[in-house]
Amino acid sequence: MAITVHIPPPLRPYAEGTDKIAITPADAGTVGQALKVLVTKHPGLNDRMYTNGQLRPFVNVYLNNEDVRFLDGEFEAPIKDGDDVAIIPAVGGG
Amino acid sequence: MTASNETSSTPDLDRYSRQMRFFGIREAGQKKLSNARVLLCGVGALGTVLANTLARAGVGxxxxxxxxxxxxxxLQRQVLFDEDDVRSNTPKAEAAAAKLRQINSQVTYEPIVAHIDRSNIEAMAADVDLIADGSDNFEIRYLINDVAVKQGKPWVHGGCIGSHGQTFTIVPGKTPCLRCVFEAAPGPGEAATCDSAGVLSPIISIIANFQATEALKLLSGAEDAINRELLYVDCWENTTRRVKIAPLLGKVDCPCCKHHRFEWLEGSMGVQTTSLCGRNAVQVVPAGKPNLDLPRLAESLSSYGKPQLTKFLLKVEIDGCQFTIFPDARAIIQGTNDEERALALYARYVGH
Known part of the structure; x- marks a missing residue:
């Protein structure tokens, strides 16, 4: 079992089409570190997810479907095997 | 704003017999639906599905x-329209109302052919019980959020692109609002639009019918049954996700629902337009002078025309209009004097 980081469809063009990556607790111990592994692996995501080092305000990150902004430690929240990290941006169309 | 004619005070309920047998609605809920009033913002893809379901359900x-x-x-996804509507160049609001009158004549329809903006949305919402999001852009959604919170009315958000979509329900004071969940709208060019990324009809139907169900719960007196999570569905990848947004209530230092600063209604957020006299052109200026990634925008528009990209600007011809777009996201759209059309073109192809 690993930690899965899900990449939403609108961001996949900046991640070589990848829909998710699997990382191990040895790679990342917190949500923030998991995101760092992701953007290191797919540098094109950096600009799409961050501005001035902050997550863009229309991009949310959820750990096991809970908003990371309101977890204890926020992006320092610890992660473990089996955890699910999802990046979900606002959707404009309709 | 008043209805063009009054809803029947005692509509024939027989046609709703199957709906009234459903334990969550019964006759009492149906009567509430018959007396309920909805503002539907946008009568396109989400909007036609919403209107179809709400009208058949007997929302008054x-x-x-x-x-x-x-x-x-x-026509691929906007379910109330047909080829005759295309040939006759009928406004969507009118074409939808005409079709809906054939579907359920007990309902009162008020079609309005207008661009929704901060000058008119408060009046449009003043006499309704609920606002349904049938729009296709962030500008209108954040305007709806402002007016809903200001007037203390529920609204049901939905958004779709490609094969995925998301929806959640906002009841001011009882659930987090749109700005609690997504602090701000993407800047111009920062998010894909259905015109750049495409959209499948089934995801529209799925999301809009989740929205319609939420509206039926709220309007029939079943608020306890509403969805309090962000529901995400991808119908091509067969995935669903339920994100827990309810815990955000009261925790977010939200400009809108906590501090009652209605920045889209006030015009300090969003996009402004100016007709350029004598030039048959409109200038579109987003608030805040965001940085726009012109090379990326040029790439996404390459299927529409031949974008000319320089260090200073991007030029491209789409829909008979010449777009000149600058790195601060300002655009001059030549070929129209109509500010609303220019704004719609900007939303569609640059995105905001």
Whole structure:
């Protein structure tokens, strides 16, 4: 079992089409570190997810479907095997 | 704003017999639906599905607002329109109302062919019980959020692109609002639009019918049954996700629902337009001078025309208009004097 980081469809063009990556607790111990592994692996995501080092305000990150902004430690929240990290941006169309 | 004619005070309920047998609605809920009033913002893809379901369910009054006309490329997913509407160049609000009158004549429809903006949305929402999001852009959604919170009315958000979509329900004071969940709208060019990334009809139907169900719960007196999570569905990848947004209530230092600063209604957020006198052109200026990634925008628009990209600007011709777009996201759209059309073109192709 690993930690899965899900990449939403609108961001996949900046991640070589990848829909998710699997990382191990040895790679990342917190949500923030998991995101760092992701953007290191797919540098094109950096600009799409961050501005001035902050997550863009229309991009949310959820750990096991809970908003990371309101977890204890926020992006320092610890992660473990089996955890699910999802990046979900606002959707404009309709 | 008043209805063009009054809803029947005692509509024939027989046609709703199957719905009234459902334990969550019964006759009492149906009568509440018959007396309920809805503002539908946008009568395109989400909007036609919403209108279809709400009208068939017997919601008493539906105000349908859309500025556009029916085009051939709409028919793939905009379920109330047909080829006659395309040929006759009928406004969407009128075409939808005409079709809905054939579906359920007990309902009162008020079609309004207008661009929704901060000058008119408060009046449109003043006499309704609920606002349904049938729009296709962030500008209108954040405007709806402002007016809903200001007037203390529930609204049901939905958004779709490609094969995925998301929806959640906002009841001011009882759930987090749109700005609690997504602090701000993407800047111009920062998010894909259905015109750049495409959209499948089934995801529209799925999301809009989740929205319609939420509206039926709220309007029939079943608020306890509403969805309090962000629901995400991808119908191509067969995935669903339920994100827990309820815990955000009261925790977010939200400009809108906590501090009652209605920045889209006030015009300090969003996009402004100015007709450029004598030039048959409109300037579109987003608030805040965001940085726009011109090379990326040029790439996404390459299927529409031949974008000319320089260090200073991007030029491209789409829909008979010449777009000149600058790195601060300002655009001059030549070929129209109509500010609403220019704004719609900007939303569609640059995105905001």
């Amino acid at each position: 009054f539906i105000r349908l607002v859309d500025r556009d006309f029916v085009e051939l490329s709409n």
